[in-house]
Amino acid sequence: MLDNPLIRKLETVGTLPDVDKRALVDVCDDVREFSAKRDIIREGARPDFVHLVLEGWAARYKLVPSGRRQITAFLVPGDFCDLHITVLQQMDHSITSITPTKIACIPAKVMKELPETHPSLTRALWWSTLVDEAVLREWLVSAGRRNAYEAVAHILCELHARLKRVGLVEGHHFELPVTQEELADALGLTAVHVNRMLQRLRMEGLVQLEKGRLAVLDSLGLCKVAGFDPSYLHPEKLRFDR
Amino acid sequence: MLDNPLIRKLETVGTLPDVDKRALVDVCDDVREFSAKRDIIREGARPDFVHLVLEGWAARYKLVPSGRRQITAFLVPGDFCDLHITVLQQMDHSITSITPTKIACIPAKVMKELPETHPSLTRALWWSTLVDEAVLREWLVSAGRRNAYEAVAHILCELHARLKRVGLVEGHHFELPVTQEELADALGLTAVHVNRMLQRLRMEGLVQLEKGRLAVLDSLGLCKVAGFDPSYLHPEKLRFDR
DNA sequence: CGTTCCCTTGACACCGATCAACTCTGGTGG
């Protein structure tokens, strides 16, 4: 069966040959489970496997000498943790699970051979890597040039769009299993201030948030506050086969 | 002759086959010049060419609705402006020249065929793309979890290391042709505050800065202030040929 | 020799950080 979040994501913008989908699913047969808040890969590691999130949330992060943490990406189902290491020698940051997580471990060797064996899939993975980079740029814009209210609104818009891609949005609800502290570490804020901004978003009638589920009540209003333009997620249709 | 900053950069970590170097130089024959502070590529554009900086500085940036600008990358000789568009359809951000600039325009079609024609070079460009992404992560860390003093110190350390790679550092001096406002837009600060932080770095005897040239007087001290760990620039030796 | 761009400086304002306490919830073990 081809129920794989990465395939769902890739097929929102293009079509993959069946053999490639088959190959991708086959290669995800080594699944490991992690409980919440465990380091999956540490900075400096040289993993022999590429890790793909199948279920649950994880995060990329770095620590600065003062001990403060910056989360540089939320990894949701369909996201790779460390495609890098097919080219680079070692991890320059760490990955931690946020919730209990199922991760597919794919031998790096298999990934390295992909360009010869499955060129379409390779192009598709390039696409997802470049979208990840665009997301990172947008996070930098939030940290640098949006105020806290806009930044919180923006990340909610982004997560909504990204989760929709992998089929994890029902109506206007989706699971948001991150603590306010984790949100703060992603946005470069404090948990206390994130709390106040979320309250403001609720008071303004834009969102509803309870027990780890977010409901977007006024999608347009939220996007307006955030200055959210989804084109950086590159929803435009592509051809992976050339 | 093979005097190309990209080749210099790539060869700091690995060896390229002569044919690949030759091919790279050949493909850089269409050079265009831009004066300072001109948009080279605009958000939304669908360029037919990939742009490579040969001389001068450029910057990637995005604007938010309030009109504020976030620079998401400084592009120095040897850096690509938009390798993305070999896969993605359109630019999700703009590129501007900072100084007068010489840019090689390489047909996107040629780049798309690279994996078949020059696999080693393709791996080398993958490497440089992944390093760019690592730089971006580090900028996010600066914007989110370093104070202004540390952030300014950090970007100076980074630029020092990156420029060294392409042979643009003489002793401890290098050209730093960015205004304090551009630095501020890169760091998510204001020009006034960047000014004060630079003065502090000078007062502490860490750097000297005059007429667009920076001298690092106390390299260790500067790295200490910044919490700079160059491993994210991936200086480790690689093999591009497999 | 005026104009423009960039750097510099000072006074003041404000956004978000910090600190501390309290609530609520779910889990765990006696």
Place this chain on the structure above:
DNA sequence: CCACCAGAGTTGATCGGTGTCAAGGGAACG
């Protein structure tokens, strides 16, 4: 079943790092 505890969310008071505004100086340039 209850006592206890840890983690997460919430609130208020206060502090401080950066932003904002405004003015002046110097260098480059036409």
